[in-house]
Structures are given as C-alpha cells and as structure tokens.
Amino acid sequence: MDGRLLAERSPARLKPGPTHTLMDVIYNLIAGFHQSLTGFNILMMLVGSTAGLFIGAMPGLGSINGVAILLPVTFLVPPTSAIIFLGAIYYGAMYGGAISSIMLGIPGASTAVATTFDGRPMAQNGEADVALVAAATASFIGGTISIILFTLFAPPLADFALKFGQPEEFTLMVLAFSTFVGLGGDDLVKTLFCIFIGLALSAVGLDVISGRPRLIFMNLPGFYHGINFLVLAIGIYGIGEVLWTIETNRGAPMMAKAEISVRRIWNALKSLRHSWGTITMGSLLGYFVGVLPAAGATPGSLMAYGMAKSMSRTPQKFGTGFVDGVVAPEAANNAASTGSMLPMLTLGIPGSPTTAILLGGMVIWGLEPGPMLFVEHKDFVWGLISSLYLANVATVLINIGFIPAFIMILRLPFTILAPIIFVLCLVGGYAPTNDLHDVWLMLIFGFGGYIMRKLNYPMAPIVLAIVLGPLSERSLRQSLIASHGSWSVFVTRPLSLTFLLLSVGLFVLPFVKARISAMKRAGA
Amino acid sequence: MKRMDAIVAAVLAAFSAYMMWKSTELPIGWIHDYGPGGGAFPFWLSAAMLVCTLIILVRTGLGLTPESQSDAPFFVDGEARRLVLIVGAALTIMIVLTSGIYIGEVTILPAVGVYVAIPLFMIFYMRYLGHHSWPLVLAISILTPVVTFLFFEKLLLILLPKGITDAWFYIFF
Numbered sequence: 063m064d065g066r067l068l069a070e071r072s073p074a075r076l077k078p079g080p081t082h083t084l085m086d087v088i089y090n091l092i093a094g095f096h097q098s099l100t101g102f103n104i105l106m107m108l109v110g111s112t113a114g115l116f117i118g119a120m121p122g123l124g125s126i127n128g129v130a131i132l133l134p135v136t137f138l139v140p141p142t143s144a145i146i147f148l149g150a151i152y153y154g155a156m157y158g159g160a161i162s163s164i165m166l167g168i169p170g171a172s173t174a175v176a177t178t179f180d181g182r183p184m185a186q187n188g189e190a191d192v193a194l195v196a197a198a199t200a201s202f203i204g205g206t207i208s209i210i211l212f213t214l215f216a217p218p219l220a221d222f223a224l225k226f227g228q229p230e231e232f233t234l235m236v237l238a239f240s241t242f243v244g245l246g247g248d249d250l251v252k253t254l255f256c257i258f259i260g261l262a263l264s265a266v267g268l269d270v271i272s273g274r275p276r277l278i279f280m281n282l283p284g285f286y287h288g289i290n291f292l293v294l295a296i297g298i299y300g301i302g303e304v305l306w307t308i309e310t311n312r313g314a315p316m317m318a319k320a321e322i323s324v325r326r327i328w329n330a331l332k333s334l335r336h337s338w339g340t341i342t343m344g345s346l347l348g349y350f351v352g353v354l355p356a357a358g359a360t361p362g363s364l365m366a367y368g369m370a371k372s373m374s375r376t377p378q379k380f381g382t383g384f385v386d387g388v389v390a391p392e393a394a395n396n397a398a399s400t401g402s403m404l405p406m407l408t409l410g411i412p413g414s415p416t417t418a419i420l421l422g423g424m425v426i427w428g429l430e431p432g433p434m435l436f437v438e439h440k441d442f443v444w445g446l447i448s449s450l451y452l453a454n455v456a457t458v459l460i461n462i463g464f465i466p467a468f469i470m471i472l473r474l475p476f477t478i479l480a481p482i483i484f485v486l487c488l489v490g491g492y493a494p495t496n497d498l499h500d501v502w503l504m505l506i507f508g509f510g511g512y513i514m515r516k517l518n519y520p521m522a523p524i525v526l527a528i529v530l531g532p533l534s535e536r537s538l539r540q541s542l543i544a545s546h547g548s549w550s551v552f553v554t555r556p557l558s559l560t561f562l563l564l565s566v567g568l569f570v571l572p573f574v575k576a577r578i579s580a581m582k583r584a585g586a
Numbered sequence: 587m588k589r590m591d592a593i594v595a596a597v598l599a600a601f602s603a604y605m606m607w608k609s610t611e612l613p614i615g616w617i618h619d620y621g622p623g624g625g626a627f628p629f630w631l632s633a634a635m636l637v638c639t640l641i642i643l644v645r646t647g648l649g650l651t652p653e654s655q656s657d658a659p660f661f662v663d664g665e666a667r668r669l670v671l672i673v674g675a676a677l678t679i680m681i682v683l684t685s686g687i688y689i690g691e692v693t694i695l696p697a698v699g700v701y702v703a704i705p706l707f708m709i710f711y712m713r714y715l716g717h718h719s720w721p722l723v724l725a726i727s728i729l730t731p732v733v734t735f736l737f738f739e740k741l742l743l744i745l746l747p748k749g750i751t752d753a754w755f756y757i758f759f
Binding site: 134135137138249251252258261266269271272276278279308309310475477478482484485488493496498502508509512514516535538539540542547 | 590598604609611616620627631635638642645651652660661662666674677678680684707708711715726730731734737738742743747
C-alpha cells in the first residue's frame with residue numbers, strides 16, 4: 063500500500079511523550095465543529111438521524127442493516143460527510159429500536175431486546191408515552207456520557223497505537239477475534255468456523271503481497287476484484303435478515319396506544335429524576351462493553367438490565383413495567399454504539415459489526431483506518447467526533463418531537479417495506495463494483511447466511527473477519543518476512559506477547575465457565 | 587433441524603476442501619527471502635475450516651449440540667416455508683431478468699435490466715403476497731424505480747444495468 067510495507071512505521075512520524083493535553087482535545091474539538099457545522103454536513107446528519115430512527119423503529123431492522131444497505135449511497139460525498147451520515151444512522155437506530163420494543167413488544171433491533179422487558183408492560187399499563195420519553199432521555203444521556211468518554215480516551219489511545227509495529231497489529235487482530243470465542247456466547251466450533259471462513263473469503267482475488275490472482279472460483283472473472291465486504295454484509299444483513307423477519311414476524315402484532323402531549327412529555331421527564339443512578343450505570347457499562355469487538359450494544363443492554371435489577375432496592379418491580387428497566391438498556395445501547403467507534407478509529411479494529419462496515423467504508427473512501435487517522439486526517443476524525451455531539455442532540459429532539467410520526471411508520475405493512483428493501487439490496491450490491499457477478503454473490507450470501515443463522519452460526523464474526531482479513535494477512539506476512547520466518551517475533555515483543563496472552567485467556571474462558579457451572583451443578 | 591445441521595456442515599466441509607485445493611495454485615510453503623507463499627494464508631484457513639466442519643459433523647452425529655437434539659422442522663411451519671421459498675424464487679427471478687442468461691455467445695434470455703425487473707418484482711410481491719390495492723401497488727412500483735434512477739444515475743452517476751432497454755434511457759442523459 064505505501065511505506066508501511068516495511069515492517070515498522072517510520073519513526074519520524076512518532077511523537078514522543080503525551081502530545082494530547084486537555085487543551086489540545088478542546089482545540090481539536092472546536093476545529094471539528096468547524097468541520098461538521100457546515101450546511102451540507104448538518105443536512106446529512108439530520109437525514110441520517112431520521113433515517114436511523116426509521117430503520118431502528120422497523121421491526122427486524124437495526125443499525126447494521128441501515129448502514130450496510132445505505133453505505134453505497136455515500137460514494138459521492140466527501141468522507142467526512144459520509145461518516146457523519148452513517149454515524150447519525152447508527153445513532154438514530156439505537157434510539158429508534160426502543161419505539162417498536164415499547165409500542166409493539168417486538169424489538170426494533172436486537173439491541174433493543176432488553177427494552178421490551180419493561181417497555182412493553184409499561185405500554186400495556188397505559189404508560190407508553192412515559193416509556194418512550196424515558197427511552198429517549200436515557201439514550202440521550204447514555205450518548206452524551208459516552209461521547210465525552212470517547213473524546214477523552216481516543217487521542218491517548220491513538221497515540222499509544224502509533225507505536226504498534228506489524229507484529230502488534232497482527233496479535234491485536236488475534237485478540238479481536240478471540241473476544242468472539244471468549245465473550246460471544248455462541249457455539250465455539252461454529253464461531254471459529256465463521257472467523258476462518260470470513261478471513262479465507264477475504265483472501266479471494268489478488269494476493270496482497272505478490273499481486274498474483276488466487277482463489278478464482280470456477281475461473282469466473284468476477285472473483286479477480288475479490289469479494290467486497292459490502293456484498294457479504296448486504297447479503298447477510300439485507301436479504302438474509304428480511305427473509306428471517308418474513309418467517310418470524312408473520313402475525314400482525316398488537317399496537318399499544320400512546321397519548322402524546324407537551325404536558326405528558328414534561329411529566330414523564332420529571333418522573334425520571336429517580337432514575338439518574340441507573341442511567342449513569344447503564345451508560346458506563348454500555349460504553350465499556352461496546353469497546354470490545356465481540357460484545358456490543360446487544361449484550362451491553364442486556365447486562366445493563368441485569369445490573370440495574372440486581373442493584374435495585376425494588377428488584378421485584380422489574381418486568382412489570384418499571385421505568386428503570388427501560389432506561390438502563392437504552393442508556394447502555396447508545397453508549398455502546400459510541401464505545402464501539404473507539405477501537406475502530408484508534409486501532410482500526412471495529413467494536414461491532416456495524417463499525418466493521420463503517421471501517422470497510424473508510425477504506426472505500428480512500429482512508430486507511432488506524433491511529434494514523436489522528437495524525438493525517440484530523441478533519442475526518444474530529445469532524446466525526448463533533449458530529450456525534452450534534453447528532454445526539456438532533457436525534458433526541460427529532461425523536462421526541464415526532465413520536466406520533468414514528469408510531470405511524472410502525473403501521474406500514476412489511477409486505478410494502480420488504481420489496482423496497484430488496485430493491486435497495488439489489489442496487490446496493492451492484493453499486494460498489496458495477497458488476498452483476500457481485501449481485502449474484504450477494505444473493506448466495508443472503509440465502510446462505512439465512513440458513514446458517516438458523517443453525518446458530520454467528521454472523522458478526524464473518525463480517526468482522528472479511529473486513530479485517532487483508533490487514534491480518536498483511537501484518538502476519540510482513541512480520542514473518544521481517545523476522546526471516548521466525549514466529550518468535552510475536553512473543554519477544556512485550557505488547558505483542560501481552561495481546562497473545564490475553565487471547566489465550568479468552569480462548570480458555572468458555573472452558574473455565576463450563577467447568578465452573580459443572581462444579582456448581584455437582585455441588586447442588 | 588438435525589438433518590439440516592448435518593447437510594449444511596457437509597456442504598461447508600466440501601467447500602473448505604475445494605478452497606484448500608484451490609489455494610495450492612499459489613505456493614503454500616515458505617519461499618526463501620520472501621516469506622510465506624501467496625496460497626499459505628487461505629490454505630491453512632480452509633484447512634482449519636475443514637477441521638471445524640468435521641467436528642460439527644461428528645457432534646451432530648453423536649447428538650451433542652442443541653441443533654442436533656432438536657426434532658423441530660427447519661422452518662417454523664409450512665406457511666413460513668412457502669413464504670420464504672416464494673420470496674427467494676422471486677428475488678432470483680428479479681436478478682435473472684436483470685442479468686439475462688447467456689451461455690457463451692448464445693443468448694438464452696436477454697437481460698431486460700433493473701427498470702423492468704424491479705417493477706415486475708414489486709408488483710408481484712405487493713399484490714400476490716401483500717394483497718394491497720392496485721393503485722397503491724402501481725404507485726409504489728413506479729415510484730421506486732423512478733427515485734432509484736434519479737438518485738443513483740442522475741445524482742451519484744452510478745449507471746445501473748439496463749440490458750436491452752439501454753437505448754430507452756438515452757433521452758434522459
């Protein structure tokens with residue numbers, strides 16, 4: 063790709079010592095606002111938030127579906143505007159997921175599953191408006207806390223990551239994949255298979271080092287340009303997901319009634335004053351869970367719900383329509399979505415499948431993900447960070463202001479929405495490469511992903527692996543070239559060794575957990 | 587569920603083996619002063635895939651996983667299976683119409699392009715599966731390709747495949 067073909071980054075680019083004081087951060091943030099506060103970017107952000115709210119509110123569709131299907135739309139705009147648009151979709155979808163969880167009792171996205179536990183009973187008790195306002199407020203606070211943490215953590219982490227060489231980069235990827243084994247919670251062998259197939263599919267096309275063609279299946283010329291991650295993502299999260307929804311959501315669900323007025327919104331806001339502790343806990347928990355690649359908004363919100371229940375003085379109220387049971391997961395899923403952007407921007411490792419797609423988008427826009435972004439593309443990084451502040455405010459206002467409109471959207475029959483999504487998939491699968499070969503491939507991935515998902519093969523590792531595959535292979539091979547073939551290069555460097563030891567720990571974790579639960583059962 | 591689990595694992599095992607074989611077209615060993623050959627990375631990954639699928643097959647055979655212990659049918663019920671199969675077929679036909687069928691130089695079915703395939707697909711889906719009224723079905727089926735055209739072709743300058751209908755669009759550019 064560039065000078066990085068040499069095993070180490072040139073030391074001239076490294077800045078010794080801590081370069082990011084708080085003043086630097088504030089200065090950069092103000093410069094970032096200068097980027098994001100242009101008329102066009104504000105428009106992109108508003109359109110993105112609204113689209114995200116809409117997509118999140120639709121049962122079965124979440125941030126990842128929205129980002130995967132709409133990424134091709136951003137090819138023509140500058141990268142900063144593109145990431146602001148997609149970031150706003152990601153954000154809006156986190157808010158929107160709560161709407162159908164509360165109104166229909168069906169999670170609008172997997173990230174809003176925990177919101178149904180108390181959101182649905184609240185709606186049945188005639189408190190749908192309180193639940194919707196509580197969800198929006200908690201999302202806003204969760205978002206705000208995590209963006210502030212993000213702003214403070216990102217520069218030092220990027221500084222630290224600048225010191226990584228190829229061996230560290232490779233072992234960091236190993237660590238990212240290991241989190242799926244240790245924390246993913248899916249079947250171990252199937253998880254490993256999905257990581258391997260994602261990495262192997264990323265090798266199709268031209269060899270990253272020698273440039274020779276490889277894995278040209280059936281000698282079809284379409285494989286020479288490789289398998290675009292978007293083709294896989296749109297297949298799995300567009301076609302596969304809609305097929306899944308068609309099968310599972312056939313019956314028309316009952317819609318709860320909601321009365322919305324300014325007075326009721328105000329009363330709902332006032333009733334939240336007892337929930338600050340829960341919201342703060344959910345935000346912090348969600349943020350740190352979101353940073354881990356395998357975990358993310360869904361486990362983050364479920365953990366926050368569990369934690370809120372166990373910390374509560376009235377745990378018996380949970381599940382019966384208790385407002386704390388809505389605010390904890392909603393604060394957590396918004397915080398997690400911001401948290402997952404931290405490793406994406408600073409390390410080039412996505413914290414969630416949605417950020418994996420954003421990362422792939424950055425490559426298409428001509429940016430190299432990783433810590434160098436903070437040095438070479440400050441306008442992009444700080445434009446994105448500042449836009450998150452704005453998107454957070456914009457989304458909460460749009461959300462509360464247009465609750466009745468979003469409730470109307472839920473009445474849109476799926477038999478109208480589904481064909482429109484399929485058409486978007488067809489066009490979105492074609493647009494990145496202008497090759498009908500990829501449309502066929504997308505269809506195969508869609509059917510294959512649908513069948514594999516029903517058999518409990520996890521889909522997130524495949525998407526992460528196909529995005530990280532080329533980087534993993536390059537860093538592995540360059541490390542080995544530099545070390546003249548000695549694998550010891552991965553264990554003699556302290557950071558690299560640390561990452562490997564952490565990975566080993568994550569690999570052992572499922573066995574330890576199984577052992578402990580077996581011992582508990584034997585004891586009981 | 588058990589049978590499907592085994593079938594899928596067997597198909598994936600065959601695919602892994604094919605990928606291993608395909609990887610050997612490039613050197614998979616160590617090349618002096620150059621590092622691992624271009625085929626090594628995919629070769630060892632597909633080998634690992636093969637091992638995983640074989641373990642899955644063995645576990646399914648022994649009934650060690652939840653999927654292999656379940657007697658539940660693969661689809662929730664017959665209605666769900668019918669819907670998924672019809673939608674899958676309709677999607678495939680939409681893409682066949684878009685890309686056409688050509689064997690060598692012989693045209694079996696000419697490509698009619700997205701602007702014929704999309705409205706046909708949408709009319710079928712909304713009318714046959716959704717039972718919506720004709721005015722609504724026609725309005726959405728016409729509006730969707732028009733918006734697609736304006737957005738992708740006029741705004742983003744991404745030309746979508748039009749097949750034999752290409753000439754119809756010259757007047758719009």
